[in-house]
Amino acid sequence: MDYPKTMTSFTLQIPELIKTLRKRMNLSQEKLAARLGVSFQTINRWERGHATPSLMAIKLIELQLRQMGERVKMT
16 A cells, blocks of 8 residues: 555654654653553554554654643743
């Protein structure tokens, strides 16, 4: 199946986005996993591009990004 360019581009960015979020929040894979309610192995697979987060997980990641942004704006 051929995906639109934007879908493929987005999929390729997910591992880097998750890794960047985790590092900016100064969290280990284990701690991010606990915040998102998933296993350490799941975070590891996402960051290596071996799996893609579900829509629910993407919403939780988005929430973490928003909270991180609010903290940056407050300082």
